[in-house]
Each structure stands twice: as structure tokens, then as C-alpha cells.
Amino acid sequence: MLPIVALVGRPNVGKSTLFNRLLRKARAITHDLPGVTRDRIYGECRMGDVRFDLVDTGGMVLESEATPELSKDFEDEIFEQAQEAIEEANAIIFVVDGKEGLTPLDQQAAEYVRRSGKPVFMLVNKVDGSEFAPQMTGEFHELGIEFMPVSAAHGYNLHEVRHRVKQFVIDLNIPEDEDDGIEKGLRLTMLGRPNAGKSSIINAVIGKDRLIVSDVAGTTRDSIDVTFEKRDKRYTFVDTAGVRRRANIQDHLEKISVIRALKNSRRSDVTILTIDITLGVGRQDKRLIEFLAKEKTPFIVVVNKADLVPRNETNRALEAFRNELRIIPHVPIVMTSAQKGVGIGKLLPIAEAMRKECQIRIGTGILNRSLQAVLERQQPPVVKRRRPKFFYVTQADEEIPTFVFFCNDHAIVKTSYVRYLENQFRKMLGIKTAPVNIVFRSSH
Ligand code: GDP
Ligand code: GDP
Numbered sequence: 480m481l482p483i484v485a486l487v488g489r490p491n492v493g494k495s496t497l498f499n500r501l502l503r504k505a506r507a508i509t510h511d512l513p514g515v516t517r518d519r520i521y522g523e524c525r526m527g528d529v530r531f532d533l534v535d536t537g538g539m540v541l542e543s544e545a546t547p548e549l550s551k552d553f554e555d556e557i558f559e560q561a562q563e564a565i566e567e568a569n570a571i572i573f574v575v576d577g578k579e580g581l582t583p584l585d586q587q588a589a590e591y592v593r594r595s596g597k598p599v600f601m602l603v604n605k606v607d608g609s610e611f612a613p614q615m616t617g618e619f620h621e622l623g624i625e626f627m628p629v630s631a632a633h634g635y636n637l638h639e640v641r642h643r644v645k646q647f648v649i650d651l652n653i654p655e656d657e658d659d660g661i662e663k664g665l666r667l668t669m670l671g672r673p674n675a676g677k678s679s680i681i682n683a684v685i686g687k688d689r690l691i692v693s694d695v696a697g698t699t700r701d702s703i704d705v706t707f708e709k710r711d712k713r714y715t716f717v718d719t720a721g722v723r724r725r726a727n728i729q730d731h732l733e734k735i736s737v738i739r740a741l742k743n744s745r746r747s748d749v750t751i752l753t754i755d756i757t758l759g760v761g762r763q764d765k766r767l768i769e770f771l772a773k774e775k776t777p778f779i780v781v782v783n784k785a786d787l788v789p790r791n792e793t794n795r796a797l798e799a800f801r802n803e804l805r806i807i808p809h810v811p812i813v814m815t816s817a818q819k820g821v822g823i824g825k826l827l828p829i830a831e832a833m834r835k836e837c838q839i840r841i842g843t844g845i846l847n848r849s850l851q852a853v854l855e856r857q858q859p860p861v862v863k864r865r866r867p868k869f870f871y872v873t874q875a876d877e878e879i880p881t882f883v884f885f886c887n888d889h890a891i892v893k894t895s896y897v898r899y900l901e902n903q904f905r906k907m908l909g910i911k912t913a914p915v916n917i918v919f920r921s922s923h
Contacts, residue, residue, distance in 0.1 A: 488574035671753035679817035889919030
């Protein structure tokens, strides 16, 4: 587990903006979806060789904010949320608003933070230039917390702040995951509609094997990583929202599943999309499949609850799913029954094989001999009276197999020929289930 650093402060001081700046990520996608910014959001921060989880508690009280008469509840809510974030954090970055100046709410929050006894560092945000710093920060001295001025929105002092935050985390002196000689297995993300059976599958996969990390006691952290050991390897289900607190989050699971897909699929090796066989591929599933295909995410489709369909109909069901996935025929479809334990044993081996394929590295010699063979078998069709000429191909250093074809003019390569190239290369190089990226570069 990485050290956890929580961004704490009253709403609108700029916590989310800081979160994005510290993670160097644009999280614009969250803004389109009401309700989403009310979640606590976790992000892995890397600063050189220092890594930690940053927790953004931002915007959790939007509704109360709109109704000033509820300000007491509003304050209570803030403190409740802040307190939870503080409880599970190893350290705190306390954020205040230099523009608004010190407010009673800041004072109370600071008191809370202090009482936690955890290391705290304060950022006076919205100081949009050095010329404002002395005047805007002066009154915050009285809180007695070390601070720096910053402008999350405009970047003032951000570099120094990153540097200071890095040192702050180093000083926490939290040992990294100790290397206990256990082979690091896969990181897996579970996606799918509520009730598709994700938790049941996770439980079935883990079975009697050793569960290493479970929920953080006493917090309402609604997403957790579940790590377990199987056959001397350590696997992690990434951010398995709802494994324990399902009921509370089902509503917004719908809304944020695409975001979750974005965030977690990138953090993991293989994504597993679970679909309830009795419901088929729904609208949300379609969106996810399109997204995963477009992003070239390594993924498996699990068709769960097979026990609810008569045996002689399962093949027909499988055909229907195959048809849904016809644009990405390499994606494995696994029929399971989490309840009866059927098909569950296949998941990790399929995922392992997929990752292995992702890590494949092929020499330029083999690639170019393959290219010659492929071209001889079927020439690229003439487009606008010109025939594409392929010069050579190399593999780019990417997380999924990516082949860069150098040709005279990539604009005249037909989509059908791109598919042909992909299929042929898959066959020759033995890439069965991983996504493959075919890229063209025009050169003369
Ligand atoms: P949160 O509720 O604490 O997460 O705050 P947000 O990050 O959502 O920011 C609240 C508002 O303050 C937004 O309108 C931001 O654009 C604005 N803001 C954030 N950082 C700065 C800053 O450094 N300078 C200025 N002028 N505005 C900022
Ligand atoms: P999640 O919301 O995707 O995590 O789904 P759950 O794992 O909580 O499962 C939702 C419901 O479906 C529960 O009542 C499970 O018992 C049931 N369920 C899960 N897997 C199966 C299965 O393979 N067969 C049947 N018949 N029911 C299942």
C-alpha cells in the first residue's frame, strides 16, 4: 500500500484543481457528470521515485452549499467527510483560499486536522502571482501550520509546491511495499453493471486463497483494491467499488462506470467486463465495449450466471455475444457461473496469457520477413490509381503490441487492408487475445 495523502479543506478552495495539478492529469471528464465530483477520488501520484495515493475530498457537499439555511448540516457534513478522509490518511494537505482569506470554517477544520496528530502541510491557494503572496497569506500564520502560497489554476509556485510535497511524503518515512519474494501477479479491473456478479466472481476467484488486503476499517472509502495470493502469485482486483458497500453506490455506479473504466483500466493489466447472461449486452455495456476497444484495453468478457440458462441454449447465447463483439474478435468470452464455480478457474490463466502477449517484443528481422510474406500473399489494393508501398515495419515501445508500418502514403491504405495486416500479424506472431495497434507513418 502506498502512503495516503488527503487534500482537506472547505469546498471551493481549489482542492480538485490542486489534485489534478499534482497528478498532472486533466479530469475534465468528471465535470460533465453531475454527482461524480461528490465522490472521494483517489489518484496515484508519482514524483520521481516517490509514490503516494492522493485523495481528493472536493465538492462533496454541493447540495447543501446551494441551501445556506442548512448551513449547520452543511458544516457537519464537511466535517464528517473531512474526518473520514483524515482518518484513513497518513498525512494531510490542508487547503485554504487566499482570496477569501481565513474563515471560521477554516479555523475549525484546522483544529480537526491538528487533533488528528497527523503530519499536515498547508497550501494557501488562489494566490495567482508572487506579488500577492505576502498580503494574501499573512493572516494564515495564526493557524500555526507550515504553509506555501500556490495558484493551482494559474501555476504560480506549483513547481516548488510539488517539490515540497514530495519531501513531505519522503519525511513520512513509510516503507514501500516490502519485496517479500512473492511474484507480482496481475492487476485486474472489474467492470460491469450492478448485479452482473462482479463481487461474486471476485469471491469465487479468491476462494480459499489468502486475502491480503481488505477494506480499510472504519471508513466509508467506497472503492478498494483487493489483493490475494494464488499459486504463489499476488493478484490485485483494482478499485472494486461495491464489493462490500454495494447498496449505497449502485446509483452512481451507473454514472461513473465509464470514468471508472478510464481510470482503473489504465491502472491495471487486464480488465474484466462482466455481463449477466439473462440480460445480454445492455446500452451501458455497449458503451464500455466501444470504449475499451477504442482505447485498445486488454480485456475479457465474462458472461456470468450461465446456470440460469438451460445447457442447450448456452451456445446460442455465446453466439449472440460473439456477434456483439465482432469488431474485436480477439477478445475472449468466458462463460461462468460464479454461484456454481463454473468457468471461474479459466479467468486468471486467460488474463495471464493476455498480459504475456502484451509484453511480447519482436525483432525487426522477424517483423520485416513477416511483412514480406504478408505482402506477397495479398498486395494492398490500388486506391486512386496508386498502390500503397510498404517499406518496413518496427515495433514501438508501448504497453500493448504496437507495429509501425512505414509506407509511401498511409492515406491510401484501405481499412480492409489494415484489418488484413492486423490479422496476419496476429497469426504469425501468435498474438491471440491482446489488443494490437497498427500505426502508419508516411515516408518517401
Ligand atoms: P474544491 O471544491 O476545493 O475542490 O475546489 P475546486 O478545485 O473545484 O475550485 C473551486 C473554484 O476555484 C473553481 O472555480 C476553480 O476554477 C477556482 N480555483 C481553483 N484554484 C484557483 C486558483 O489558483 N486561482 C483562482 N483564481 N481560482 C482558482
Ligand atoms: P455485482 O453488483 O456485479 O458485484 O453483483 P453480485 O456479485 O453482488 O451479484 C448480484 C446478484 O447475482 C447476487 O444476488 C448474486 O448472488 C447473484 N449471482 C452472482 N453470480 C451468479 C451466478 O453465477 N448465478 C446466479 N444464479 N446468480 C448469481
